[in-house]
Amino acid sequence: MLERLKTFVRGVIRKMFPAKSIEQALDVKPCISSVMQERIEFWHNMYIGIAPWCKGSVTSLRKEQGICMEFANVCLNEMESQVSIERLDDIYKKAIQDLNENLQSGLALGSFIIKPLGGDKVEYLTADKFVPLAYDERGRLTDVVFIQDKKDGEDYYRRLERHTLIDSMLTISNRAFVSKSQDDIGREISLESVEEWKNFPKSVSYQGIDKPDFGYYRNPIKNEIDGSPCGVSIYEAGIDRLEEVDNQNARIKWEFKSGxxxxxxxxxxxxxxxxxxxxxxxxxxxxxxxxxxxxxxxxxxxxxxxxxxxxPEFRDTNIINGLNYHLRQLEFSVCLSYGDLSDVADVDKTATEAKIAKKRKFNMVAAIQSNLKDCLEDLVYALAFYNAMLRSGYEFSCTFKDSILEDEATERENDRADVALGAMQLWEYRMKHYAEDEETAKKMVAQTADVIE
Structure with missing residues (x-):
């Protein structure tokens, strides 16, 4: 049953529209390559549980979703953002109601766009739903094509909506095409040929626009796939480990079934x-x-x-230990802390290693939050533009608390209180927070006691 479901899902997944077709239609070379588009499709298949290695007895543990969920939750858990003008703030708050779940998808596919639709309505678009054409020196997307599909009988209709920002002028253009093939741009037709598109302007320009009319987020990971500014999946560095995790889980299931x-x-x-x-x-x-x-x-x-x-005697302990080993390697690869995915009781790490892992995660979270703040700042600008409040003098603020490192400091204070109450030995405290073994910790405690006497 599961295999039939996988086959069905693979059959209905829409591939990204080829970048070369955009180049053919608009006479402009996209920033994204075919290699990058294939990689985005690969990340997407991993995210929904149908990675290439998931066949036969090997099924996905869906750790890809776990990784994205952990980063999204930590990044947004203590985010505080607001706009100084109440009406615009209300519009903004409604626009980001679904930010967490869409940030998860954006982390998986490398980037996403929050595109205003008028009023307080927005559309979240992951990297497989738009084609980037140009970036500025800051990595901000300044020229992009959004693709809307419609199928009528044997015909595939497409509307290409291009947003271009050059020298403080925003130009939005719309063109429609029809084809017999899902992968071919086909021939151009008038926008009036499709009832839903007849009211879209062919081209409209706005002067005095300093930012894009949407919010764009990309992961803070260098693109080594095609060298473009396009975003890279948060779990790209852990793909081999993710495959090992799924294979090891299959061994666990077989051990229980065969035993x-x-x-x-x-x-x-x-x-x-x-x-x-x-x-x-x-x-x-x-x-x-x-x-x-x-x-x-x-x-x-x-x-x-x-x-x-x-x-027969079960070998589950060794196999489960093997799974935890691969999970810890995965945590290291994607900058998570030890215990985020693996069994926290089985994390045999020194206090120093655990602290380094937390710091590594904190650095990644801080980088994600920095890029997300830029995205939200541009989103507020776009919402102000579409709601005629661009010159209202609004101010936008967005802050994040350092909960990861604060948790460590809180834990240390709690342990000190336990030592004072006698619930924890001082040498245990030293082992945990000074990375000392038991012998050294007890020796140091004894030396301290001698000095006091």
């Missing part, structure tokens, strides 16, 4: 006798629990047993 208790019985041991209406006797096999009983020929030399128990 199920069973009773092997001879056919003679499970015969039952019935007597017919005329006194005749017949023999047939009794109804048994097929999961527990297995009928086999138990010939063992000269002896013949009627039954034999099958109860």
């Amino acid at each position: 199920e208790r069973a009773i092997q019985v001879t056919p003679q041991a499970v015969k039952k006798t019935t007597i017919g209406p005329n006194g005749e006797m017949s023999f047939e096999t009794a109804d048994l629990d097929e999961r527990l009983y297995r009928t086999v020929d138990l010939q063992d030399g000269e002896c013949k047993d009627f039954y034999r128990e099958w109860s």
Whole structure:
């Protein structure tokens, strides 16, 4: 059933519209390459649980979603943002109501856009839904094509909506195309040919615009795939580990399945006798629990047993330890702290290693928040533009608390209180926070006591 579902999902996933078709239609070379588009599709398939290695007995543990969810939750958990003008602030707050779940998708595919639709309505578009054409020196997207699809019978209709910001002039243009193929741009038609598109202007320009009319976010990860400014998935560096995790999980499932208790019985041991209406006797096999009983020929030399128990020893501990090892390697690769994905009770790390891991995660979170702040600042500008409040003198503020490092400081203070109460030994405190082994910690405590005396 699961395999049929995977096949169905693969069949309905829409591939990204080829960048070369955009180049053909608009006579401009996109920033994104075909290699990058294929990678985005690959990240997307991983995110929804159908990575190429997920076949047969190997299914996805969906750790890709776990990674994105952890980063999104930490980044937004203590975010405080507001606009000084109440009406614009209300519009902004409604626009970001679904920010967490869409940030998760953006982290998975490398980038996303928050595009105003008028009023307080916005559309979240991940990297597979737009084609970047140009960036400025800050990495801000200044020329982009949004693609809207419509299928009518055998015909594929597409509307290409291009937003270009050059020298403080924003130009929005719309063009429509029809094709018999999903991968071909086809021939150009008038916007009036499609009822829903007849009111879109062919081209309109606005002077005095300093920022794009949308918010653009990209992950703070250098693009080594095609060298473009396009965003890279948050789990790109951990792809090999993610594959190992799924394979190891398959081994765990097989260990439990193959090690199920069973009773092997001879056919003679499970015969039952019935007597017919005329006194005749017949023999047939009794109804048994097929999961527990297995009928086999138990010939063992000269002896013949009627039954034999099958109860092999489980090797689950070693295999689960192996899974935790791969999870810890994955945590390192994607800049998570030890224990975010792995079993926290099995994290055999020194206090120094744990502190470094937290600092590594903090640095990544801080970089994500910095890029997200730029995205939200541009979003507020776009909302002000579309709601005629661009010259209202609004101010936007966005702050994030350093909860990761604050948690560490809080933990240290709590441990100090436990030491003072006698609930924790001072040498235990030193082991935890000074990365000392038990012998060294006890020695240091003794030396301190001698000095005090």
